[in-house]
Amino acid sequence: xxxxxxxxxxxxxxxxxxxxxxxxxxxxxxxxxxxxxxxxxxxxxxxxxxxxxxxxxxxxxxxxxxxxxxxxxxxxxxxxxxxxxxxxxxxxxxxxxxxxxxxxxxxxxxxxxxxxxxxxxxxxxxxxxxxxxxxxxxxxxxxxxxxxxxxxxxxxxxxxxxxxxxxxxxxxxxxxxxxxxxxxxxxxxxxxxxxxxxxxxxxxxxxxxxxxxxxxxxxxxxxxxxxxxxxxxxxxxxxxxxxxxxxxxx
Numbered sequence: 001x002x003x004x005x006x007x008x009x010x011x012x013x014x015x016x017x018x019x020x021x022x023x024x025x026x027x028x029x030x031x032x033x034x035x036x037x038x039x040x041x042x043x044x045x046x047x048x049x050x051x052x053x054x055x056x057x058x059x060x061x062x063x064x065x066x067x068x069x070x071x072x073x074x075x076x077x078x079x080x081x082x083x084x085x086x087x088x089x090x091x092x093x094x095x096x097x098x099x100x101x102x103x104x105x106x107x108x109x110x111x112x113x114x115x116x117x118x119x120x121x122x123x124x125x126x127x128x129x130x131x132x133x134x135x136x137x138x139x140x141x142x143x144x145x146x147x148x149x150x151x152x153x154x155x156x157x158x159x160x161x162x163x164x165x166x167x168x169x170x171x172x173x174x175x176x177x178x179x180x181x182x183x184x185x186x187x188x189x190x191x192x193x194x195x196x197x198x199x200x201x202x203x204x205x206x207x208x209x210x211x212x213x214x215x216x217x218x219x220x221x222x223x224x225x226x227x228x229x230x231x232x233x234x235x236x237x238x239x240x241x242x243x244x245x246x247x248x249x250x
Contacts, residue, residue, distance in 0.1 A: 010032070013112050015035060015110050016111070017031070018107045019104065019105075026051050027051075029106060030047075031043060031047075038217060039054060039216070039217045040084045040216050040217025041085050058081070076095075079093055080093075082111075082217075084216060085218050086217060086219050090217065095112075124147065124227075127227070129147045130207070132145050132228070134225055135164055135225075135226060137221060137222075137223070139163060139165060140160075140162065140163050141162050164209075165177065167197060169195040175192060176194050180192075180224075183224075191211070208229050208230070209228055209229075210226065210227050211224050
């Protein structure tokens with residue numbers, strides 16, 4: 001498409017355009033870099049395939065009905081599973097809308113990878129989660145969410161970008177680094193207990209972190225989800241024992 005600009009090509013979330021040919025077959029028009037990276041194929045490889053083949057069989061069977069709804073309503077939202085290049089199943093949200101391009105109707109799709117959302121939800125159901133979030137490939141905090149209700153503090157804007165390791169006691173640091181390294185190497189969920197570094201008035205606090213590497217279609221780690229829980233034997237937590245700000249930082 002001649003009018004594509006950097007807002008599309010360099011967007012963080014995956015995006016692509018499709019159209020219906022004369023045989024009513026769905027075809028790609030163009031996609032951005034984030035979508036190609038998520039699937040694990042080059043743009044040239046993606047452009048020659050039917051978009052519906054990227055869906056797992058269960059989702060692929062429903063695409064005809066969803067296409068009809070999109071044509072009728074002009075907008076569609078759905079949660080799907082896509083198949084990456086190496087058969088990796090990718091949990092995504094797809095926001096689709098019908099748009100006009102000259103005298104033709106085409107379809108614009110925004111794809112948001114939500115594997116961390118699914119994984120964190122499964123952890124919350126089974127564990128007393130204190131906090132959850134996302135780390136980048138350098139284990140710096142990208143997002144942080146506290147699971148107290150109501151929230152006992154206001155998150156500080158400076159927290160994203162801080163290293164997870166900066167809050168861990170030196171005696172436990174190597175153990176945590178080794179566990180996280182194995183999780184990333186083997187693409188497996190790992191957990192490890194540690195003490196905080198005692199920068200707060202109450203002194204060191206014993207916590208447990210569970211990390212889950214999240215991958216794209218090439219099985220490359222694109223981010224790491226984490227949850228923070230109280231360590232076994234730590235007992236009940238309350239605001240007088242654990243500084244709320246500490247929970248936000250981890």
